[in-house]
Amino acid sequence: GENVEQHPSTLSVQEGDSAVIKCTYSDSASNYFPWYKQELGKGPQLIIDIRSNVGEKKDQRIAVTLNKTAKHFSLHITETQPEDSAVYFCAASHPRGGSYIPTFGRGTSLIVHP
Amino acid sequence: DGGITQSPKYLFRKEGQNVTLSCEQNLNHDAMYWYRQDPGQGLRLIYYSQIVNDFQKGDIAEGYSVSREKKESFPLTVTSAQKNPTAFYLCASRPEGRTDTQYFGPGTRLTVL
Numbered sequence: 001g002e003n004v005e006q007h008p009s010t011l012s013v014q015e016g017d018s019a020v021i022k023c024t025y026s027d028s029a030s031n032y033f034p035w036y037k038q039e040l041g042k043g044p045q046l047i048i049d050i051r052s053n054v055g056e057k058k059d060q061r062i063a064v065t066l067n068k069t070a071k072h073f074s075l076h077i078t079e080t081q082p083e084d085s086a087v088y089f090c091a092a093s094h095p096r097g098g099s100y101i102p103t104f105g106r107g108t109s110l111i112v113h114p
Numbered sequence: 115d116g117g118i119t120q121s122p123k124y125l126f127r128k129e130g131q132n133v134t135l136s137c138e139q140n141l142n143h144d145a146m147y148w149y150r151q152d153p154g155q156g157l158r159l160i161y162y163s164q165i166v167n168d169f170q171k172g173d174i175a176e177g178y179s180v181s182r183e184k185k186e187s188f189p190l191t192v193t194s195a196q197k198n199p200t201a202f203y204l205c206a207s208r209p210e211g212r213t214d215t216q217y218f219g220p221g222t223r224l225t226v227l
Binding site for chain 2: 001004006009032034036041042043044045046049089093097098099100101102103104105106107
């Protein structure tokens with residue numbers, strides 16, 4: 001089955017700095033890569049996603065890059081703000097039982113210091 | 115969280131009791147999912163259902179059961195056979211026609227005493 005590794009597990013930055021979270025996956029059939037932000041005690045919220053036919057996608061301060069050959073993808077947050085502090089999860093979605101089921105990384109706790 | 119509701123937010127049960135967690139969505143989504151989240155872990159798939167009256171086991175289905183009698187509802191029962199049931203449980207659903215994007219509810223924290 002699919003295996004998703006996510007690093008780092010904790011990331012501490014100063015407000016205004018950039019933050020980068022990296023994920024690798026194992027199943028070459030995976031073709032959809034969402035990123036979720038989870039605040040304490042809440043459900044994960046989709047913040048950005050990328051499909052395998054695209055190398056990069058940007059949405060304001062957030063960008064995601066995908067390298068299918070190397071099987072890794074990354075989340076980039078620029079000009080971080082304290083409200084960006086949360087746990088971020090990557091996922092790789094692969095075919096399973098007629099649908100695409102995501103396998104999640106273990107999460108990165110991002111702390112943005114004012 | 116959109117139109118996905120989970121209730122209650124906090125649930126306490128005694129060891130040996132079965133407990134049912136509610137998940138309802140008014141988004142007309144076809145597929146629904148249950149995940150378990152433990153500290154420092156990713157989300158692990160318990161069960162999923164792509165259509166009414168059909169569901170499949172995920173990676174950690176042992177000790178859990180589900181039903182999908184209505185499109186809007188996908189309740190999860192944590193049975194006494196689940197050895198370590200204390201966790202944060204998340205329900206998700208997928209829009210009709212999409213094969214990948216999932217949207218999550220707010221979660222239920224279950225504590226078994």
